[in-house]
Amino acid sequence: MSKPMDLPNLPATVHDVAPWRDRFLQWLERIYASPTIYKWSLLTPFTSWITKRRTQQIFDLMAGFVYSQVLLGCVRLDLFRMLQNAPADIKQIAQRVGLPEPALQRLLLSAVALKLLECRRNGRFGLGPLGVPMALHTGIAAMVEHNDLLYRDMQNPIGFLNHAWKGSMADYWPYAHDAQAATHADPEKFSQYSDLMAASQGFVVQEILDTYPFANHRCVLDVGAGKGRFASELAAHAPHLQIKLFDLPPVLALASENIRSKGLTARMALHPGSFLHDPLPTGADMVTLVRVAHDHPDDVVRQLLAKIHAALPSDGVLLLAEPMAQTAADGQTSEAQTDAYFHFYLLAMGAGRLRTPQELMRLMTEAGFSDVTRLANRLPIHAQLLVGRKT
Numbered sequence: 001m002s003k004p005m006d007l008p009n010l011p012a013t014v015h016d017v018a019p020w021r022d023r024f025l026q027w028l029e030r031i032y033a034s035p036t037i038y039k040w041s042l043l044t045p046f047t048s049w050i051t052k053r054r055t056q057q058i059f060d061l062m063a064g065f066v067y068s069q070v071l072l073g074c075v076r077l078d079l080f081r082m083l084q085n086a087p088a089d090i091k092q093i094a095q096r097v098g099l100p101e102p103a104l105q106r107l108l109l110s111a112v113a114l115k116l117l118e119c120r121r122n123g124r125f126g127l128g129p130l131g132v133p134m135a136l137h138t139g140i141a142a143m144v145e146h147n148d149l150l151y152r153d154m155q156n157p158i159g160f161l162n163h164a165w166k167g168s169m170a171d172y173w174p175y176a177h178d179a180q181a182a183t184h185a186d187p188e189k190f191s192q193y194s195d196l197m198a199a200s201q202g203f204v205v206q207e208i209l210d211t212y213p214f215a216n217h218r219c220v221l222d223v224g225a226g227k228g229r230f231a232s233e234l235a236a237h238a239p240h241l242q243i244k245l246f247d248l249p250p251v252l253a254l255a256s257e258n259i260r261s262k263g264l265t266a267r268m269a270l271h272p273g274s275f276l277h278d279p280l281p282t283g284a285d286m287v288t289l290v291r292v293a294h295d296h297p298d299d300v301v302r303q304l305l306a307k308i309h310a311a312l313p314s315d316g317v318l319l320l321a322e323p324m325a326q327t328a329a330d331g332q333t334s335e336a337q338t339d340a341y342f343h344f345y346l347l348a349m350g351a352g353r354l355r356t357p358q359e360l361m362r363l364m365t366e367a368g369f370s371d372v373t374r375l376a377n378r379l380p381i382h383a384q385l386l387v388g389r390k391t
């Protein structure tokens with residue numbers, strides 16, 4: 001490991017497991033390990049579904065890489081867009097993608113097994129329930145292609161833990177490990193990640209616009225605004241708002257073209273700079289921080305939140321939205337599998353980490369925000385939302 005990493009405190013409840021619960025978990029572990037109980041569990045209707053589900057879960061963990069590669073194969077052959085509203089048989093598909101039918105059939109049947117495709121009449125293949133979003137949202141396909149970098153870095157997971165931040169993912173994100181990247185890194189790198197962010201931001205933007213009412217604000221400053229996708233959609237959603245964008249100079253150069261092409265120049269102001277070295281522009285009564293904090297270590301997040309606090313007027317609001325740990329403070333959750341992805345993604349990227357909503361709320365409070373609360377949104381898998389007020 002080339003740089004020091006944050007070692008956050010585990011939730012208090014992890015240190016503080018009640019003695020009875022500790023004994024119970026130990027007992028449960030022995031039950032799981034007993035061959036007799038395993039056999040019995042499969043014979044009893046009340047328990048057989050649990051055992052079958054666990055078996056499937058273990059199988060899925062083991063096979064996850066194959067599932068990802070089936071998805072990537074379909075994306076690279078553009079099968080989802082090809083078959084949308086136009087089911088085709090294997091001969092037609094083989095001709096279009098230039099693969100031998102016997103091999104292609106394995107891919108198509110695997111995609112059917114994963115509900116990405118479906119078998120239709122006369123031996124044709126059409127989109128399955130999970131193939132439809134793949135065809136509709138280019139951002140998901142872009143992330144599937146991008147994850148190939150992460151999975152290459154993680155080929156040897158133990159080696160990766162010793163050398164994280166040195167692979168192709170770290171190289172992809174210039175600012176994550178170089179505070180001066182904006183002044184000397186290849187501009188193409190900024191363009192590459194900004195395109196990916198704009199493509200993948202749609203679901204996050206939807207969560208924010210569906211959850212937070214912007215009616216009472218006059219001017220919003222989006223920090224880490226990227227190419228301005230959120231800013232543009234916010235402008236359409238709340239036509240009374242003025243919007244300021246802050247990001248690194250090479251990124252805002254791209255945003256500027258984007259905003260001009262959408263005819264939004266009069267409502268948007270661009271403020272190129274680095275929140276590591278420059279103050280933030282004042283004049284906005286609300287700051288949005290979308291998928292930015294998780295890229296940075298705690299000391300940078302503290303600095304950034306302090307700058308946001310300083311830039312806001314009294315009664316100004318900070319809205320922070322990003323994927324957050326879904327594992328609750330007591331370690332129990334139904335959706336925590338996504339945590340594993342983000343822990344490793346952010347480790348490979350360079351500097352930040354996945355934080356719990358509670359950790360981020362604490363950082364916001366330390367920076368001076370009050371009434372810090374979490375807003376319930378429909379799909380926390382895309383992002384969770386926190387707001388705080390400067391009083």
Ligand SMILES: C[S@@+](CC[C@H](N)C(=O)[O-])C[C@H]1O[C@@H](n2cnc3c(N)ncnc32)[C@H](O)[C@@H]1O
Nearest residue numbers: 175197201224226247248251274275276290291
């Ligand atoms: C993960 S991207 C998210 C972009 C956008 N908010 C979104 O959700 O798609 C993080 C953004 O923060 C910007 N950023 C990173 N370090 C920065 C810094 N020191 N100063 C200003 N912007 C920075 C990056 O250029 C990038 O646009």
